[in-house]
Amino acid sequence: LPRVFSGVQPSADSMHLGNYIGAVRNWVEMQSDNECIYFIPDQHAITVPQDPAQLRERTRRTAAQYIAAGIDPEKTPFFVQSHVPGHAQLAWVLSCITGFGEASRMTQFKDKSAKEGSENATAGLFTYPVLMAADILLYQTDQVPVGEDQRQHLELTRNLAQRFNARFGETFTVPEAKILKDTAKIYDLQNPQAKMSKSSASPNGIIWLLDERKKLAKKIKSAVTDDGTEIRFDREAKPGVSNLLTIYSSLTGRPVEEIVAEYEGKMYGHLKVGLADVAVETLGPIRERALEIMDDPAELDRLLAVGAEKAREIAGPTVEAVYERVGFLPPR
Numbered sequence: 162l163p164r165v166f167s168g169v170q171p172s173a174d175s176m177h178l179g180n181y182i183g184a185v186r187n188w189v190e191m192q193s194d195n196e197c198i199y200f201i202p203d204q205h206a207i208t209v210p211q212d213p214a215q216l217r218e219r220t221r222r223t224a225a226q227y228i229a230a231g232i233d234p235e236k237t238p239f240f241v242q243s244h245v246p247g248h249a250q251l252a253w254v255l256s257c258i259t260g261f262g263e264a265s266r267m268t269q270f271k272d273k274s275a276k277e278g279s280e281n282a283t284a285g286l287f288t289y290p291v292l293m294a295a296d297i298l299l300y301q302t303d304q305v306p307v308g309e310d311q312r313q314h315l316e317l318t319r320n321l322a323q324r325f326n327a328r329f330g331e332t333f334t335v336p337e338a339k340i341l342k343d344t345a346k347i348y349d350l351q352n353p354q355a356k357m358s359k360s361s362a363s364p365n366g367i368i369w370l371l372d373e374r375k376k377l378a379k380k381i382k383s384a385v386t387d388d389g390t391e392i393r394f395d396r397e398a399k400p401g402v403s404n405l406l407t408i409y410s411s412l413t414g415r416p417v418e419e420i421v422a423e424y425e426g427k428m429y430g431h432l433k434v435g436l437a438d439v440a441v442e443t444l445g446p447i448r449e450r451a452l453e454i455m456d457d458p459a460e461l462d463r464l465l466a467v468g469a470e471k472a473r474e475i476a477g478p479t480v481e482a483v484y485e486r487v488g489f490l491p492p493r
């Protein structure tokens with residue numbers, strides 16, 4: 162079976178709707194015909210300042226949301242990055258075959274370091290994409306389901322895999338990004354030109370997976386819409402309505418055209434009320450399940466330990482092969 166690997170950073174109390182629709186929902190579906198491994202990249206999270214107690218709590222919360230969203234602990238291992246030493250070990254080796262200029266061209270680094278200010282941006286933020294490449298290559302991954310914003314990091318990962326293989330001999334599977342065109346970018350509800358993101362300017366523009374039902378409905382009903390009155394999918398002319406249609410389609414599994422037909426002749430307000438109902442029906446149960454799971458941190462920690470054990474079994478041989486090929490003297 163093809164190997165699938167991906168993760169969401171534990172850098173907020175809750176995932177947002179972009180994480181869910183752009184990534185995690187697809188991870189859930191891919192479990193049926195792939196060998197999936199999912200992880201929680203806590204080492205990536207500390208590339209910007211984190212409160213230690215909060216990071217620990219958010220790591221567990223992220224695990225709870227994976228399960229609540231439908232990741233099946235019986236068949237899909239999931240684990241915490243820092244529990245598997247191979248990630249940091251491989252990242253170092255890969256950073257030594259990554260060009261400084263190559264890393265400097267990563268647009269997410271440019272954006273994030275601009276936001277942190279050049280004095281505050283860390284070397285960890287700079288090498289973040291190399292650690293991400295290590296995550297993926299450690300597991301001989303075939304497919305990486307992610308949103309559009311990770312495309313460039315996946316390109317770097319492929320380049321590093323090919324470079325290492327060419328220089329030291331076949332070692333890594335060259336992975337493919339699995340980016341679903343229709344849902345790869347969910348936009349901010351208050352600013353449908355911008356991607357929905359943890360650091361959004363307006364709190365009402367982001368839907369959190371753990372939002373209460375009432376709040377969820379309210380945010381959708383107050384989403385910014387567009388000029389005119391007609392409900393149709395048109396990213397250019399109707400970014401707000403198009404975003405709502407994308408979310409509607411994704412949460413119901415119904416094609417956009419069908420939803421457009423249903424709302425023909427109706428007003429934006431009707432679409433928002435309809436979507437608010439759909440969101441409450443589909444996301445409400447996920448929230449409640451996640452809260453339930455969070456009530457049993459010991460069980461969560463047990464599942465994470467099982468996942469880490471499995472991950473170390475797969476990652477260990479990759480690190481060994483890499484160390485041997487680059488010429489490290491084996492310890493005895």
Ligand code: TYM
Pocket residue numbers: 166167168169170171179180181182183184202205292293296297305306307308309310311344345346347348356357358
């Ligand atoms: P992160 O934590 O920022 O986001 C997790 C996933 O959510 C997707 N995503 C979106 N998709 C659609 N619309 C949006 N508005 C939106 N916002 C976020 C992201 O594309 C991502 O798939 N670097 C990664 C974490 C990571 C990783 C990895 C992922 C570290 N190592 C190895 C895959 C494989 C990140 O910061 O994702």
